[in-house]
Amino acid sequence: xKCRTIAVAFVAVAVLSMCSFPGVAAAQSNSDPVRAxxxxxxxxxxxxxxxxxxxxxxxxxxxxAASDLELAAYGFPPHPDAEADPSGYARWAHAMKMAxxxxxxxxxxxxxxxxxxxxxxxxxxxxxxxxGSASYSNWSGVILTNTLTKYSTKTSFYYVMSYWNxxxxxxAFDGDGGNVCDGLTDYVSVWNGIDGSxxxxxxNGDVLQAGTDSAVRCVDGTTTYYTPIAWIxxxxxxxxxxxxxxxxxxxxxxxxxxSSTTGFLIVEDLTTQIYDLIGISAxxxxxxxxxxxxxxxxxxxxxxxxxxxxxxxxNYVMDFTFGGEAYNNNDQVFYAGxxxxxxxxxxxxxxxxxxxxxxxxxxxTEGNQGITFFDEGCAANGGCSx
Numbered sequence: 223x224k225c226r227t228i229a230v231a232f233v234a235v236a237v238l239s240m241c242s243f244p245g246v247a248a249a250q251s252n253s254d255p256v257r258a259x260x261x262x263x264x265x266x267x268x269x270x271x272x273x274x275x276x277x278x279x280x281x282x283x284x285x286x287a288a289s290d291l292e293l294a295a296y297g298f299p300p301h302p303d304a305e306a307d308p309s310g311y312a313r314w315a316h317a318m319k320m321a322x323x324x325x326x327x328x329x330x331x332x333x334x335x336x337x338x339x340x341x342x343x344x345x346x347x348x349x350x351x352x353x354g355s356a357s358y359s360n361w362s363g364v365i366l367t368n369t370l371t372k373y374s375t376k377t378s379f380y381y382v383m384s385y386w387n388x389x390x391x392x393x394a395f396d397g398d399g400g401n402v403c404d405g406l407t408d409y410v411s412v413w414n415g416i417d418g419s420x421x422x423x424x425x426n427g428d429v430l431q432a433g434t435d436s437a438v439r440c441v442d443g444t445t446t447y448y449t450p451i452a453w454i455x456x457x458x459x460x461x462x463x464x465x466x467x468x469x470x471x472x473x474x475x476x477x478x479x480x481s482s483t484t485g486f487l488i489v490e491d492l493t494t495q496i497y498d499l500i501g502i503s504a505x506x507x508x509x510x511x512x513x514x515x516x517x518x519x520x521x522x523x524x525x526x527x528x529x530x531x532x533x534x535x536x537n538y539v540m541d542f543t544f545g546g547e548a549y550n551n552n553d554q555v556f557y558a559g560x561x562x563x564x565x566x567x568x569x570x571x572x573x574x575x576x577x578x579x580x581x582x583x584x585x586x587t588e589g590n591q592g593i594t595f596f597d598e599g600c601a602a603n604g605g606c607s608x
Contacts, residue, residue: 259294260480264501270329270462272503273454276486278324285318297499299381299476299488307555309591313385313545317474322495330463334435335523336411336455338427339365339568340532342420348563353582355567356421360532362570362578363518364558364593365419366548370513371426373482376552378512381478382414384558385545388450390469391436391536394605401537402605403440408536411435411520412543414475416485418457419514421566426511428504429457432475432487434467435522438536454487459505461522464498467491474545482510515548517558519578519595521570535570535577535601544592559583559590577601 266275276297279285285298293300298318302310340360348354356365368377391410393401413433417426436450450469455461467473471493479485483504490497504510521535546558556562559582570578577599583589600606 253290256290256294256300257480259291260297260486260501261484263295264297264486268329270331272505273329273462274501275326276499276501285321286315297486297488297501299383299478302555307547310383310545310547310555313474317490317492320492320495321490321497323497325465325489325496325498327465332435332451332453332461332463333524334409334453334461335457336413336429336431336433336453336461336520337457337523338418338429339420344421344566345569348565350563351561352563353561353565353567354563355569357571358568359571360522361516361518361520361568362595363516363568363580364546364582365421365514365516365566365568366556366560367419367421367514367564367566368512368550370511373509373511374551376550378479378510378551379416379515380512380549380551381476382416382515382517382548383474383476383545384414384517384543385472385474386412386434386541386543388412388434388467388469388471388473389436389538389541391438391447391450391538393438393440393445394537394601395603397603401440401445403443403445404534404605405441406534407437407439409435409437409522409533410536410538411522412518412541413520414515414517414546415477416479416515417511417513419516419566419568421514426513427458428508428510429455430477430479430485430502430510431455431457432477432489434473435461436469436536436538437533452489452491454489454500454502456485456502456504456508458508464489465491465496468493479510479512483508485510512550515556517543517546517580517593518568519570519580521578534606535572535597537602538595538597539602540597541595542592543595546591546593557590558593572600572606575599577606
């Protein structure tokens with residue numbers, strides 16, 4: 223499977239009810255000493271330039287009981303504030319307790335690019351207490367935005383996290399109880415990240431992201447279901463694959479910036495308890511702005527090389543992402559179900575036909591932190607033309 227990089231994967235846990243205000247103060251650790259510790263601790267070389275691992279924690283290390291500086295020394299993500307963000311803290315603590323099998327394998331360039339939002343267009347303007355809507359030719363999902371055009375130590379988005387089940391990728395249904403066989407490879411990528419939305423003022427083209435890829439191919443009546451993988455990427459550099467995952471595995475992804483040119487990613491498959499902790503540097507000439515935070519289902523690039531020839535979207539039917547929250551550098555927490563006018567719901571189009579879209583919750587348990595994705599149109603029935 224020509225997939226992509228490291229995902230920060232963690233499983234689903236109970237999501238407690240949270241208010242849907244645009245941003246809630248939550249004193250998460252985001253101090254200069256902690257950031258500096260993350261930057262200087264990711265020093266274990268990998269086989270990929272610009273990507274480093276954090277050192278293994280000593281035997282008996284307990285992330286839940288550790289201080290913020292101790293977490294940063296070994297690459298574990300900072301803890302949400304237990305009082306200001308109780309549901310975020312509960313999911314974080316659960317994931318930390320489940321991180322038991324550190325992965326040390328070689329990273330694998332995949333040839334896949336999970337790019338910035340392509341052909342982004344605002345379809346409906348935001349109104350009071352109602353997100354705007356946007357169209358893409360490669361993205362669908364929830365996008366939080368701000369008005370930044372340069373990196374800010376106060377208001378840039380700082381980290382994004384979420385949980386999902388690895389989707390089962392199949393060909394579109396053929397209308398006769400089976401699936402089409404079009405000779406093409408179809409992909410579905412699920413990820414969260416920072417930057418690259420292409421809407422509002424968030425037009426910068428880089429994306430710091432991590433997720434999972436699932437793919438299927440049918441040729442002459444023979445269908446191949448590729449093993450899904452976890453990946454990391456700082457676009458425009460290509461995706462870097464990490465360990466294999468499986469359909470239905472519970473994943474948690476946390477994507478974090480520690481400066482405009484450095485970040486780290488934690489990848490955990492809670493079903494297998496496999497995880498890794500990675501530091502990453504921006505591609506040459508790339509600088510993070512932190513102008514958007516997003517939870518995305520994507521059809522990635524590029525079957526034909528370069529940035530042309532996007533893969534068709536696999537028929538994933540439905541996928542649920544939850545625990546979706548993001549922090550900015552001022553320690554405000556934002557939720558995927560935000561009804562603020564700076565939030566957009568993005569729909570993926572194949573030409574004039576919608577083929578993937580999100581439905582975001584607004585309140586209640588698993589509500590304003592949850593997104594359900596659906597495919598439709600040619601991705602679900604009949605097959606799309608690449």
